[in-house]
Amino acid sequence: MAKHIQVKDLDIYYDEFLAVQGVSMTIEPRSVTALIGPSGCGKSTFLRSLNRMHELVPKAKVEGQVAINGRDIYGNNVDPVDIRSEIGMVFQRPNPFPTMSIYENVAAGIRLTGARMKRSEIDDLVERSLRSANLWNEVKDRLHKPGGGISGGQQQRLCIARAIAVDPAVLLMDEPCSALDPISTQAIEDLINDLKPDYTIVIVTHNMQQAARVSDTTGFFNLADVGQPGRLIEMDTTAKIFSAPREQATEDYITGRFG
Template sequence: MSKRIDVEHLKVYYGDFLAVDDITMQIEPRAVTAFIGPSGCGKSTFLRTLNRMHEVIPGAYVEGKVNLDGENLYAKGVDPVRVRSQVGMVFQRPNPFPTMSIRDNVLAGVKLNSRRIARSDADELVESSLRSANLWNEVKDRLDKPGSGLSGGQQQRLCIARSIAVRPDVILMDEPCSALDPISTLAVEDLINELKAEYTVVIVTHNMQQAARVSDKTAFFNIAGTGKPGRLIEYAPTQEIFNKPQEKATEDYVSGRFG
């Protein structure tokens, strides 16, 4: 688990529209990388290219490469479903399957990938995944209850447990705390810090303080104007981005002068 991502000259298109232009960057294993920037600058679009999730939109395609430990995820014959099991995604709003129990929510990805698993192994996987998501002690006595009955913060950690259960190499998080209260946000941030011991974690956030708290490196994205593609402006260790950025646009954004 935990692999390096090398992105080479990636361009993202929706039909004829160039949404993200010429991204080259290296995302390190066992670290948290944050994507920041104003709304519409392409950071979430780019995040979704890292596990080919953008392809669910008709007409979406990329040029360039995304290499996971040297394997191009866009090479001919690569199965997008396999990519999404290697590179998991946690979305902006918690999305447990409402008709499923907590237990079945954790196992949903495993079953979707048609993996046969013995009951005892399933029980062990549910417990280990929920423990990894810091949720086991809160739900161990109600595993047969609907996941939708949990609080927002618990639901988000359940979704993280569901992602962990398929044993990914990378976990992508698209504004995972934007719908949560401050206490739940802190719980998820603590979890992100723990996850990087085993996983490559990439997070999109609009919260500057959150990026400063949880990430090791930060990438700042920007857009020249409406209808223009998003671009990577600066990518560096987080402390450098917030305390000594090289680009004026980065300094203006992190200091609150625009965005």
């Protein structure tokens, strides 16, 4: 189920440009790890290198090691597609497939990969995933309506249901609440808490209160100057980071002195 992630000396490039340098960290299973930092510090780039989405950008490349339960995902003979089935992702803006119904959206991971399942099994899976995403009660009467026809917050929970329906070990969330109103944000945060016992969750957020509310561990990313690569400045339990950080830069950031 939930797996731990080990990152060692990770350098991430866009073509020749070094965007993130020398990140090493351990992400514990069954916990929520928040990544915070100012805009452009590379935290989203880092997140996308954890499920090999980064390499979809032309000429992007990665050096270093990312291991999931000890297996290097950048090793030879590793298919990025297999990696992504183990590591789900939720994006900044809700992106349900517009041509599919709510039901089909949840089943998308199964249907699109061409796996064969019985109709009743898929029904089950859809219901369980939607229940896990705290969305079942709201949409059970309109499962076959378009996925784009519900509110933004519901769409984002639909995307989470879609992600967990393929049964990943890890969930990556890239600022999942930045396009949502406060009430929907609350619903997502509650959901993150509910999911924690079963998954390894990594969330990038701009919102420090959110990091403080939902995460067990927090990593702070920063960059020395514009054009310099982003680095992991400090990583510790969330309580520690927000009360007694070791680095001056972290303290400046969380007390709102810059960024």
